[in-house]
Amino acid sequence: MTLYDSKYRLKFEQGELPNGLRFVFAPDDGAPVAASVLLYDVGARNEDPGKTGFAHLFEHMMFQGSANVPREMHFKHVEANGGVCNAFTSFDVTVYFELMPSSKLPLALWLEADRMQSLDLSQQNLDNQRAVVKEERRLAVDNKPYAPARERLREIAYDSFANQHSIIGYMEDIDRASLSEFQEFFRTYYAPNNALLVVAGSFDPRDAMKLIEELFGGASRRPDPRPPDVNESNRSAERRETIHDPLANVPGLAVAWKAPDRSHPDAEALSMAAEILFGGSASRIYQRLVKKDALAVSVSGYLEMRRGPSLFHFFALHRPDVDPTDIERAVYDEFANFALNGPNDQEVERARARVLAQRLGGLSIYGLQSPLGKALALGEAGLFDGDPDQANLRLDRALTLTPSSMKEAVARWLIDDGERATLHIGAGEGGS
Structure with missing residues (x-):
């Protein structure tokens, strides 16, 4: 079996805005729903010693409001219009998505563009989400059977710090994270030239192209981030x-x-x-x-x-x-x-x-x-x-x-x- 002969093959078109934002369109004739997925090229592997958990904590910060969207209203706007949204952080990437009725795709794109360009990075928001993430770590790692062991296994399996540490980060690093560090994190990684936007489902690519140019075109390109060093040395002993x-x-x-x-x-x-x-x-x-x-x-x-x-x-x-x-x-x-x-x-x-x-x-x-x-x-x-x-x-x-x-x-x-x-x-x- 090959996908080229299969109905499961994903068809798409792609492009790039002048500011470096890459985009992929995958229209189909299915149910009248569309997905907006915005991927930022940052994950746990991009974190430096003393700054573990920053990528995941910043994922939480992205729902704390922007210039035109009050705190926690991102979820409410999406849900009030029949959609769902969420986000996740991995070792390699941070992803934000909305799944909406096709007629509400412009709202999803507007929400993402607004926080890319005007996120509310306040001390109050950082303190609130720091507490949330610390409790998440307690539940997911510190007080969960076998979870600390899995975290330790990663530390001894790898030699490079970029690969060793967990996504959720260490409690002491979460505790001492400063607002200025998160402002720098935002400037470094949350730029259009460090992101990829995908729209899939029932939508008109011509309309989506106009929306993306209008909503994201004004986002400023920034210097490309320094790539992480993920190289590993060869070992001779277990x-x-x-x-x-x-x-x-x-x-x-x-x-x-x-x-x-x-x-x-x-x-x-x-x-x-x-x-x-x-x-x-x-x-x-x-x-x-x-x-x-x-x-x-x-x-x-x-x-x-x-x-x-x-x-x-x-x-x-x-x-x-x-x-x-x-x-x-x-x-x-x-x-x-x-x-x-x-x-x-x-x-x-x-x-x-x-x-x-x-x-x-x-x-x-x-x-x-x-x-x-x-x-x-x-x-x-x-x-x-x-x-x-x-x-x-x-x-x-x-x-x-x-x-x-x-x-x-x-x-x-x-x-x-x-x-x-x-x-x-x-x-x-x-x-x-």
């Missing part, structure tokens, strides 16, 4: 630690392998291999660790694709009487078998079906069959890969991977223990 998690009910094992940049030919092969190894109760690792050997009570694994060195993750929970090194040996044995013999045809077909279902998303607003899902996919490809068509090509490559390409990728990336980080997680008050 890194291992044991930590205690008093909130954990059972012990855990977390392992991460260095993996290639998302643009590397092996990235999709490793992602598909992860589906075969970990995807559901029929997967190899589940059958081996949970069913056959009864070493683990749950297992999961995936490739975390990033713009730069990525990580291939494995996580298991196990009974206190199980030695986690026995789990390690079983996993490495399965990886070695995969690297030697590859997957069989049935495994490949099942993995392809799962990947296609996940990316199409069914009725989900984030799937490729919805305007928002299309806009997100095209935006990510346009910003990360420099070409929106990579959204099509990436899925095409995933669905046409050969067993040998997956076998070779696993052999290249998941067998060398020098590029591996391992964390044993003790559970409960005793840390067993």
